[in-house]
Amino acid sequence: xxxxxxxxxxxxxxxxxxxxxxxxxxxxxxxxxxxxxxxxxxxxxxxxxxxxxxxxxxxxxxxxxxxxxxxxxxxxxxxxxxxxxxxxxxxxxxxxxxxxxxxxxxxxxxxxxxxxxxxxxxxxxxxxxxxxxxxxxxxxxxxxxxxxxxxxxxxxxxxxxxxxxxxxxxxxxxxxxxxxxxxxxxxxxxxxxxxxxxxxxxxxxxxxxxxxxxxxxxxxxxxxxxxxxxxxxxxxxxxxxxxxxxxxxxxxxxxxxxxxxxxxxxxxxxxxxxxxxxxxxxxxxxxxxxxxxxxxxxxxxxxxxxxxxxxxxxxxxxxxxxxxxxxxxxxxxxxxxxxxxxxxxxxxxxxxxxxxxxxxxxxxxxxxxxxxxxxxxxxxxxxxxxxxxxxxxxxxxxxxxxxxxxxx
Amino acid sequence: xxxxxxxxxxxxxxxxxxxxxxxxxxxxxxxxxxxxxxxxxxxxxxxxxxxxxxxxxxxxxxxxxxxxxxxxxxxxxxxxxxxxxxxxxxxxxxxxxxxxxxxxxxxxxxxxxxxxxxxxxxxxxxxxxxxxxxxxxxxxxxxxxxxxxxxxxxxxxxxxxxxxxxxxxxxxxxxxxxxxxxxxxxxxxxxxxxxxxxxxxxxxxxxxxxxxxxxxxxxxxxxxxxxxxxxxxxxxxxxxxxxxxxxxxxxxxxxxxxxxxxxxxxxxxxxxxxxxxxxxxxxxxxxxxxxxxxxxxxxxxxxxxxxx
Numbered sequence: 001x002x003x004x005x006x007x008x009x010x011x012x013x014x015x016x017x018x019x020x021x022x023x024x025x026x027x028x029x030x031x032x033x034x035x036x037x038x039x040x041x042x043x044x045x046x047x048x049x050x051x052x053x054x055x056x057x058x059x060x061x062x063x064x065x066x067x068x069x070x071x072x073x074x075x076x077x078x079x080x081x082x083x084x085x086x087x088x089x090x091x092x093x094x095x096x097x098x099x100x101x102x103x104x105x106x107x108x109x110x111x112x113x114x115x116x117x118x119x120x121x122x123x124x125x126x127x128x129x130x131x132x133x134x135x136x137x138x139x140x141x142x143x144x145x146x147x148x149x150x151x152x153x154x155x156x157x158x159x160x161x162x163x164x165x166x167x168x169x170x171x172x173x174x175x176x177x178x179x180x181x182x183x184x185x186x187x188x189x190x191x192x193x194x195x196x197x198x199x200x201x202x203x204x205x206x207x208x209x210x211x212x213x214x215x216x217x218x219x220x221x222x223x224x225x226x227x228x229x230x231x232x233x234x235x236x237x238x239x240x241x242x243x244x245x246x247x248x249x250x251x252x253x254x255x256x257x258x259x260x261x262x263x264x265x266x267x268x269x270x271x272x273x274x275x276x277x278x279x280x281x282x283x284x285x286x287x288x289x290x291x292x293x294x295x296x297x298x299x300x301x302x303x304x305x306x307x308x309x310x311x312x313x314x315x316x317x318x319x320x321x322x323x324x325x326x327x328x329x330x331x332x333x334x335x336x337x338x339x340x341x342x343x344x345x346x347x348x349x350x351x352x353x354x355x356x357x358x359x360x361x362x363x364x365x366x367x368x369x370x371x372x373x374x375x376x377x378x379x380x381x382x383x384x385x386x387x388x389x390x391x392x393x394x395x396x397x398x399x400x401x402x403x404x405x406x407x408x
Numbered sequence: 409x410x411x412x413x414x415x416x417x418x419x420x421x422x423x424x425x426x427x428x429x430x431x432x433x434x435x436x437x438x439x440x441x442x443x444x445x446x447x448x449x450x451x452x453x454x455x456x457x458x459x460x461x462x463x464x465x466x467x468x469x470x471x472x473x474x475x476x477x478x479x480x481x482x483x484x485x486x487x488x489x490x491x492x493x494x495x496x497x498x499x500x501x502x503x504x505x506x507x508x509x510x511x512x513x514x515x516x517x518x519x520x521x522x523x524x525x526x527x528x529x530x531x532x533x534x535x536x537x538x539x540x541x542x543x544x545x546x547x548x549x550x551x552x553x554x555x556x557x558x559x560x561x562x563x564x565x566x567x568x569x570x571x572x573x574x575x576x577x578x579x580x581x582x583x584x585x586x587x588x589x590x591x592x593x594x595x596x597x598x599x600x601x602x603x604x605x606x607x608x609x610x611x612x613x614x615x616x617x618x619x620x621x622x623x624x625x626x627x628x629x630x631x632x633x634x635x636x637x638x639x640x641x642x643x644x645x646x647x648x649x650x651x652x653x654x655x656x657x658x659x660x661x662x663x664x665x666x667x668x669x670x671x672x673x674x675x676x677x678x679x680x681x682x683x684x685x686x687x688x689x690x691x692x693x694x695x696x697x698x699x700x701x702x703x704x705x706x707x708x709x710x711x712x713x714x715x716x
Contacts, residue, residue: 048680087680092638094677096631097435100558104429118635121542125632129556143541187532188540 032348034109040079040340040347042067043102045086045095045113046137052090054268056115058315058322059138060085062304062329063112065311070337077345081337084108090115092122099123103132110352112336114139114154115325127151133353135336138328142192145377147408153356155378156331156370158291160189162381163263164197164238165402167289170385171234172204174287174396175259179207181232183223183247185239186212193238193263196404203403213243220246224254234259241267245276252282261385264289268324270388280390287396289383291367292327295393301327301365331363331370331379367399375406421566425559433558435674437630440569441623442650443666447576448619449651450662455585456612457592459516462503463647465526466496466617468639470624472530472537475545478628485548485555489568489625493618500617501610508609523644530636542635545628561630568626572619576659579615588612592657646673653694655701664703 034041044063046056067081075081084106086098095114102108103126111127114120114136121143127134128149136144136154142161144152158166164184171177182197184190190212201208209230211223224247227235235251235258237244244266251260267273267288274280294300304327309316316322335356340347342355359379362369368382382401387394425433445467452460474492477483483491507518530537537543548555548564555561579585587608590598599605627634647666654665672690676683698705 049683087677087683089677092633092635093438097431097438097674098677100429100431100434104431118540118542118637122631122633122635125544188534188538191534 032109033107035347036079038079039082040076041082041084041106041108042336043086043099043106043108043111043113044083044137045088045098045102045111046115047090048085048087050089052116054323055090055325056088056137058308058326059115059329060113061312061315061322062308062326063137063333064329065307066330066333066337068311069307076337076340077347086113088113088116088119090119092119095119096122096126099126099134103130108132109347110135110336110349112332113137114141117141117143117160120144120154124149124152131349133349133356135332135356137332138325140378142378146406148375148377148406150353153335153372153377153379155380156335156366157325157328158264158380158383159196159378159402159404160192161196161404161406162378162402163265163289163383164193164236165200165404166381166383166400167236167238167261167263168197168200168204168206168208169402170287170289170383170396170398170400171236171259171261172206173398173400174385175234177206177233179209179230179232181227181230181235182208182210183227183235183237183239183243184210184212185215185243187215190238196402197236197238199404200402213239215240215243217243217246220250224250224256228254228256232258234261236261236263237266238263240265241273241276245273248273248277248282248286252277257285259285259287262286262288264291264383270393274390283388283390286388287385288388289385291380291383293363293365293367293384295386295395296324298395304330304365327365330365334361334363335359335370335379368401375408425562430558433562434630435670437558437561437565437626439667439670440565441626442647442670443569443663444572444623444626445620445647446650446654446662446666447572447659448616448623449647450657450659451576451579451588451619452612452616453648454651454657454662455580455588455592456609457588458508458609458612459512459519460613460616461516461520461641461644461648462523462526463616463620464639464641464643465523466500466620467624467627467643468526468530468634468636469496469499469617470621471545471627471634471639472543472624473621474625474628475543475634476536478548479544479546482549484550485564485625485629486550488548488628489622492625492628493621496621496624497614497618501614504610504613504617508606508613520641523641527636527640530639537636540636542633545632545634547632548629555629558630565626565629568622568629572622573659573663576619576662580659584608584611649691653691653698653702655703658701658703661701661703665701668702 044060046060047053048057064083071080088095088098110133112135115138117139120139120141124144128151134152138157140160141154142159145154171180184193209227211227213223237247244262297305308322339352339355343351357372359370359372366380367384368380370379382399385396449463452458470492473495474488477491478488503522510518587603590603591608595605650665650669651662653669655661676686
């Protein structure tokens with residue numbers, strides 16, 4: 001028995017050693033995959049299940065319905081778009097597995113996916129090494145966009161660097177603010193927001209009084225009091241939902257009557273926010289940032305909601321659909337279609353990448369145009385602002401944009 | 409029968425990169441890494457009977473230490489992996505010294521708190537871990553040879569997993585393994601037999617952390633990026649589920665649980681609309697019909713078949 005085990009172990013180790021050398025000898029073919037005379041295969045991935053499904057399920061649906069529309073119109077240079085969809089669960093390991101499956105097993109021409117920034121960044125090295133274009137869905141994904149690579153394009157919703165800067169722009173222009181109380185997170189996202197905000201504040205000659213808090217903070221009294229002591233013209237809240245609700249509630253309790261401006265990251269559900277801050281009274285002088293071209297369901301973007309209803313009648317009949325981020329999938333899909341069209345009847349991945357870098361168009365869905373460039377991989381830096389009183393939403397005139405630029 | 413099954417498994421492992429894509433090999437690498445994580449969890453919970461809910465934290469320490477030493481100091485990957493394991497073990501011993509004064513649910517809560525605290529450290533120690541931006545890790549290298557793809561890393565991941573499996577068997581059969589099991593069955597009886605209970609507990613905690621750290625090092629063989637989101641309580645629970653479903657207290661159970669449950673999880677990814685229900689149903693069925701674990705259940709069934 002002992003001999004058998006030893007022999008087995010020796011045989012196993014010898015074979016494993018030879019396997020090591022053989023694996024290095026293998027090399028992949030360099031042909032353009034995912035392309036036939038009649039089809040282009042696109043690998044899509046998003047969170048389709050679990051707690052983070054709201055970030056990407058309907059965003060992927062929106063991109064798919066746009067590709068379906070293009071297919072009905074004849075496709076791209078006679079080729080129909082074929083989507084292979086994978087669930088990335090908003091988790092780095094699952095996302096990388098999904099991407100590797102799409103590239104190596106399904107042999108897609110390009111990738112269109114990513115709704116969660118932290119997870120999508122995990123695929124960066126692999127995508128760049130595999131030289132497969134990745135056009136994100138709605139993830140900001142700044143960690144994958146800067147420093148720029150040839151293969152990854154994103155931030156169709158908005159770059160994290162631009163969120164705070166656009167708020168500073170709005171406060172200065174709409175209220176003539178010269179001194180702003182600014183509260184962000186004490187992590188890298190907060191640092192990115194602040195970097196952009198400082199760039200805009202400097203240009204607009206606005207002073208920022210900054211407090212940084214943990215995303216899981218329970219008591220915001222101290223940072224709020226510090227900010228109020230700076231006598232600001234407006235309070236800018238650049239946080240996630242939990243600190244945002246606590247701050248708005250605290251401001252109401254302490255009789256703060258200056259404008260409160262909340263970032264797009266601060267809520268995905270205004271009714272929930274109203275409940276969390278204790279009712280409408282806390283929202284008397286309240287503004288919330290959005291990255292769409294209009295109020296949700298407003299006339300400028302009604303066509304997106306109509307298309308969704310026509311494409312997914314069963315889903316549209318459910319109370320929680322379309323999900324808030326649904327329209328974000330359109331500009332991403334539009335960019336892919338435009339780049340493929342511009343790449344001509346014989347597209348290659350490299351040709352598509354070159355065309356992606358030149359994109360500059362108005363999607364009609366987002367607040368600002370999709371603009372890429374030789375050194376720019378974040379599509380959007382523009383936002384709108386909505387006055388919300390707890391019941392009604394009123395669109396504020398104008399589009400507000402961050403001036404921040406990558407200086408790598 | 410067992411020899412044939414082992415030979416079959418070995419042949420499958422050897423042949424895998426030759427007839428599958430990089431995606432399948434990536435999954436194999438990940439499952440083998442989780443197998444080592446499960447072996448670590450098996451030592452502390454399955455063998456020594458001590459609650460530890462900080463496994464993801466030790467795994468994270470292993471990833472960061474191995475990744476940083478390889479990226480910034482160019483250490484060959486076996487050294488990086490070992491450093492990752494040793495660093496995790498040292499932290500495990502320090503935390504263990506404090507935590508092991510507690511028992512049962514209090515120990516579970518103390519280790520849970522440590523795991524949460526470590527995730528906060530990973531998330532906020534920007535200068536070292538890259539914070540929420542994540543950390544890019546240079547491809548693992550040995551004598552100038554870079555492991556750039558999953559297939560490159562695979563043989564080394566397999567070898568590492570086998571070494572750790574062998575080590576687990578050695579520990580289990582050695583005096584220390586017997587003292588772990590005595591501790592698990594009755595702390596009072598173990599003490600009466602002359603087993604230094606606190607030292608044994610600490611050894612179990614340290615060894616478990618070492619395994620998790622080495623698993624972290626294995627992760628850096630095929631992955632070039634780590635984000636603190638992957639190192640939270642959900643990872644610890646996933647590993648615990650694998651160990652329990654496989655069969656608490658059995659090495660085969662820990663290995664089988666990691667592989668079977670990892671595969672189920674990946675297969676369910678293809679069915680997003682009902683995967684949570686399926687996942688939950690599978691877990692409930694396991695707990696109802698195979699409470700001692702998958703492998704105890706299978707060997708029980710096979711025994712019954714053999715004896716009519």
